[in-house]
Amino acid sequence: MNCLRQRYGGNLIHTYAGPNTVVINPLSTPSMYSEKDMAPHIYSVAQTAYRNLLTTRQDQSVVLLGKSGSGKTTNCQHLVQYLVSIAGSTGKIFSAEKWQAVYTILEAFGNSSTSMNSNASRFSHVVSLDFDQAGQVSSASIQTMLLEKLRVSRRPDSESTFNVFYFLLAGADSTLRTELHLNHLAENSTFGILPQTKAEDKQRSSQQFTKLQAAMKVLGFSSEEQRALWLILGGIYHLGAAGATKAGRRQFARHEWAQKAAYLLGCTLEELSSSIFKQQSKGLQHNPTSSSVSGSKVTALECLEAMASGLYSELFTLVISLINRSLNSSQHSLCSLLIVDTPGFQNPKVSQLKRGATFEELCHNYTQERLQTLFHERTFTQELDRYKELTISQTCLCFLGNLLLRGDRPHVFLLGHSHGTDWVEYDAQGWLCHAKHNPAAQNAASLLQDSQKKNISALFMSRASGATVLSGSIAGLEGSSQLALRRATSMRKTFTTGVAAVKKKSLCIQIKLQVDALIDMVRRSKVHFVHCLLPKSEAVTGASDPRVSHGESPDAGLMTLDVGLLRAQLRGSKLLDALRIYRQGYPDHMVFSEFRRRFDVLAPHLTKKHGRHYIVTDEKRVSVQTRGDAMFFCCFFFS
Numbered sequence: 001m002n003c004l005r006q007r008y009g010g011n012l013i014h015t016y017a018g019p020n021t022v023v024i025n026p027l028s029t030p031s032m033y034s035e036k037d038m039a040p041h042i043y044s045v046a047q048t049a050y051r052n053l054l055t056t057r058q059d060q061s062v063v064l065l066g067k068s069g070s071g072k073t074t075n076c077q078h079l080v081q082y083l084v085s086i087a088g089s090t091g092k093i094f095s096a097e098k099w100q101a102v103y104t105i106l107e108a109f110g111n112s113s114t115s116m117n118s119n120a121s122r123f124s125h126v127v128s129l130d131f132d133q134a135g136q137v138s139s140a141s142i143q144t145m146l147l148e149k150l151r152v153s154r155r156p157d158s159e160s161t162f163n164v165f166y167f168l169l170a171g172a173d174s175t176l177r178t179e180l181h182l183n184h185l186a187e188n189s190t191f192g193i194l195p196q197t198k199a200e201d202k203q204r205s206s207q208q209f210t211k212l213q214a215a216m217k218v219l220g221f222s223s224e225e226q227r228a229l230w231l232i233l234g235g236i237y238h239l240g241a242a243g244a245t246k247a248g249r250r251q252f253a254r255h256e257w258a259q260k261a262a263y264l265l266g267c268t269l270e271e272l273s274s275s276i277f278k279q280q281s282k283g284l285q286h287n288p289t290s291s292s293v294s295g296s297k298v299t300a301l302e303c304l305e306a307m308a309s310g311l312y313s314e315l316f317t318l319v320i321s322l323i324n325r326s327l328n329s330s331q332h333s334l335c336s337l338l339i340v341d342t343p344g345f346q347n348p349k350v351s352q353l354k355r356g357a358t359f360e361e362l363c364h365n366y367t368q369e370r371l372q373t374l375f376h377e378r379t380f381t382q383e384l385d386r387y388k389e390l391t392i393s394q395t396c397l398c399f400l401g402n403l404l405l406r407g408d409r410p411h412v413f414l415l416g417h418s419h420g421t422d423w424v425e426y427d428a429q430g431w432l433c434h435a436k437h438n439p440a441a442q443n444a445a446s447l448l449q450d451s452q453k454k455n456i457s458a459l460f461m462s463r464a465s466g467a468t469v470l471s472g473s474i475a476g477l478e479g480s481s482q483l484a485l486r487r488a489t490s491m492r493k494t495f496t497t498g499v500a501a502v503k504k505k506s507l508c509i510q511i512k513l514q515v516d517a518l519i520d521m522v523r524r525s526k527v528h529f530v531h532c533l534l535p536k537s538e539a540v541t542g543a544s545d546p547r548v549s550h551g552e553s554p555d556a557g558l559m560t561l562d563v564g565l566l567r568a569q570l571r572g573s574k575l576l577d578a579l580r581i582y583r584q585g586y587p588d589h590m591v592f593s594e595f596r597r598r599f600d601v602l603a604p605h606l607t608k609k610h611g612r613h614y615i616v617t618d619e620k621r622v623s624v625q626t627r628g629d630a631m632f633f634c635c636f637f638f639s
């Protein structure tokens, strides 16, 4: 704690904790990203992973852990930028400008303002960089999952929808405005998508819209493709303005707005209305098991929300596909480096809110928990097993599991995340209804494929094969390179085996499978963990303007650190236990075959002498003689 406080006070936000790296959000814009070889630094994490990749030819991953607003996405961007700049790319197909453009687009379509972070990621993503024999990036792609698509129509009070809606409403020029029928905006929106009121917010959003258009150009989105995206966003906006009846027959509340939505999406009002309210999946009309059975219980508003989230999910998948089109190449690659960034731990209490946490927040917390479990597996379980083999004495480490408590009100329960250091109160009211399968969400895809607007239908027809999206949840599986195909196959396998094959339609199983697929992908690689920490809760509540308080004087950060909050995060991450265990054994080690591969060039006569005895099939049974020679290698190497 003392070490972290001292360093933070001295503007040193990075600290090593054994093989792991800790980064405390500086809440300012430090000028430490101009140098290339600072340690400890986020760049040195990238350097280590890259060096390991080159020397072992094994896949590497960097996993970022921490609370919402602690700086995961910012560090992820620094990692990618650094790797691309040091490794270079085959034929110079990747540039820093391209990656900047990727993040501009991802932040527009996948981020929004929440109670914990004014620009919070609302989806999980993996950046996959594939490297060739020479260590250059030969292909790249992004896989996304767990998009919080319902946010487009419903979210907690005081939170906003996806950034891109505000950018479009503020930044569209007069031609686009007329085309999207945005000259007269609705006074009400069932989805709460309303233009910003403050002039400075509007100006910022308008600038962001220009930046977004420029980014799309950099990544080769054609003007027709961009137009298709704006039409769908416009359609969703007008659906919100149309609203739905509260009682009686399920239908639109304001038909004139629904008419505009239908026009923008390229269908008739009747087609739109039946896709939303009829409660039958298109193409399944004759199927007696179609979900119309539960239709009577579903409200018109739920149907409308399902359509809006279905449309947004399709749109998001398309955007990822277009991004990957400009990053992918079929050049031969040997191994990959994955960078995993997911929304951080959410707890409304940290932002001093009275409401309980939502189902979507539970999903993000679940993903963080699973990544933390991976950290434990790698840091404790595997290490302790190794220590046992080496007969190194260990102090017993006891871990608490997650704790679940029933709340004092109906529908409320408490979960003690991060080993009981972060208690989150969940309000489960309406969750069952929300988890119900609604055919309107599925109909969104067919509505776009059958659109009369050629630019929309062309884009979605070519993606109808399902090659780019898995069960409507994991996007970005395209790519013809061997490594891209391997990734896609591994993810598909998760969705088609065991209970997955049977219960694929259940929302909760879907979420679990997406996280399973993410963890499976990472598990095969050597993982490097970066723990991002929040320095104080005002950073998320916005009670003060934290961005100016740190760095003014060397002591300013030291004074303003919230020690209790930092201590809870350290305890929750088990970093101190990890350090203790790290000190008990041999922290840096390599298996014999790897050792030999790297160093036998120093003593080729030994390789000759032992011949095939040097091919070790069981690492634990390396002969005494061979071990002796290994010692010889060591002496030779270090002398």
Ligand SMILES: Nc1ncnc2c1ncn2[C@@H]1O[C@H](COP(=O)(O)OP(=O)(O)OP(=O)(O)O)[C@@H](O)[C@H]1O
Residues within 6 Å of the ligand: 025, 026, 027, 028, 029, 030, 066, 067, 068, 069, 070, 071, 072, 073, 074, 075, 116, 117, 119, 120, 121, 122, 342, 343, 344, 345, 532
């Ligand atoms: N190393 C850093 N340098 C400068 N600013 C930072 C750094 N880390 C975080 N920040 C600032 O902190 C804020 C939150 O960071 P970021 O969005 O990366 O958090 P996050 O952990 O990804 O949050 P979420 O999980 O909600 O997506 C941003 O405004 C960002 O500019």
